[in-house]
Amino acid sequence: MDRKFLLGIIALMISLTSFAQVGVNTETPAATLDVTANLSDATPEGVIAPRLTGDQLKAADSQYGTAQIGAIVYATAAVTTASTKTVNVTVAGYYYFDGTVWQMIIGGTEWLISGTTTDAQSDKVGAISRSGRVGIGTLTPATKLDIKADASGTGFKMVDGTQGVGKIMTSDTNGVGMWQTQWFYLPSFNLDLSTVTNGKTVNLYEVYSNQFTKSSNTKFVSNNAALTSIPDQPVYAVSQLDFAVTDYDDTVIKVTSIDNNGIMTYDVLRTNASPDSYINIICIVK
Template identity: 30%
Template sequence: MSFKLALLCLGLNLTCINAQVGMPTNNPNKDAVLDLNRTDGTSAKGLLLPKVALTGLTSASPMTAHVAGMHIWNTATVTGTNGVSPGEYYNNGSKWIRVSSATDAWIQDGNSNGSLKVLGTNDAFDLPIETNGVEKMRVTSGGQVLVNTTTSMTGGTTAKVQINNGTTAGALQIKDGTENQGKVLTSDWNGVGTWQFPAVTPTYVGTWDSAYASISVKTADQTTQKYTGLSITLPPGKYYVNANFGFNIGNTTSWRYASYGLSATPSSGTPLQVHFIGGNPAMGGNTAMISNTSWIIDLSSATVNTKIYFYQCDVTVGNTTTSGCCEDQFFAVALRM
């Protein structure tokens, strides 16, 4: 009886003196309710959690209720959305949560899986991916991949890949060695796309400004360039450019020559290229002539569209006056070279 009383007194004394329990130490850490280390703060043994066969993440069974902070070692394997596998679990008050490790979690710097693993969600929620705290890509529960947008864009509810680049051109770039200026992405019977030249070669038509319906170039103006009012805008590439232009040559019985050129500016400057045309003196009098000149121009190094202007550069023998008749034409055909 005296021995039991002594133990009772010892227990009461420990309770009064310390709010901690130490096993086997008699000097438990003051911040720990239970200290399992030795007096020197070390131990050669571990804590063996109770082994429990859980029935699912959302089920408290075999316990009577979910208790937040409860830790156990699960021994059961249950498949399905709420399935569990052997390992350490804790309870958050409403379900069991597995304590992750490098073998069953996706970690920084990569995993050594050893077998196929799944990254994603087990319910009908999207999987967003962020950088610098901002979402940049999302895999939706419906199987869409959205880049720079959190919702499917107008008109693309059935599209599996959507890219929102705002108002900036060039949202998609595909390089496979077949890409080239002027090519388009073309599919084969199996849906495999490669870069191909279109079946119809793109043709670009210029415009004529009627404000230049009448300009005059005289023999004395041989070094003067005058804009004809014809222009054309071309994207980067190589082109065959053709110009038909009607003009009148003043009264003369001599050969008439006029040169025409292309310029990248609407003001006087060095032409990109110049061609000469001539008229037969046997025509005599005021003669109407149609110039038909063509060029091969290379704009492949350009990064933006280039506007080309058609000039009458000079005239030799006789005065010329342009006319705004129906023969004025300016067009370009893209070359596959």
């Protein structure tokens, strides 16, 4: 071997040993391995990690232990039948070994939200999974949007300028949510037609509230002794409701007005109402 060549190799070894730094495309490496892009030609740039399939990575399970913590590979395909170490190798991508299992570098675990830009620890309040599911109040979302509340609060808040007490959420043909006014028909009741007269009144709010609660309705019956009102239908205050008559048999009565307290004034035109006589009254939540 040429003596000068041998001396060059020895000098290089001494240099690498002394500085413990390797530079690619640079004579002054700034770290243990410093790779600098070569912009003087059209060759591709980058660092390629070892590439192997998930099954090949699994076959090498015995080769990875605590000494290989931090090892990085690129899995070109998911493992067919996972082992303990390759359980996370479900898609192609970069993985690093944490000493126990291979973890995907991007998207391998849930993105835990703690309310700060730091990694979430004991104060985790939600998760965004790799499968595209979002959890609020849960770390294991079971649907695209999974909201779980605790004793400190319930539900969610959507403010779009149309929100209001008692409104219900609907959607358009594209699935865009919006708030809509809630309304319902007044329950059935007997309207006094005993005499032909003008200016008779009926309290529509009392008709509504008496039938939706048992406080003043002696005919309210339920198998649940603790039930005091129709579930999922709050009993609104009179100030929260508007009342509207949409149609009626005008051969029997004539509705003249409804005031803000729900008092409807009407005239009785005849007392012998037919089985086809009717009046439609709607309660609208303000």
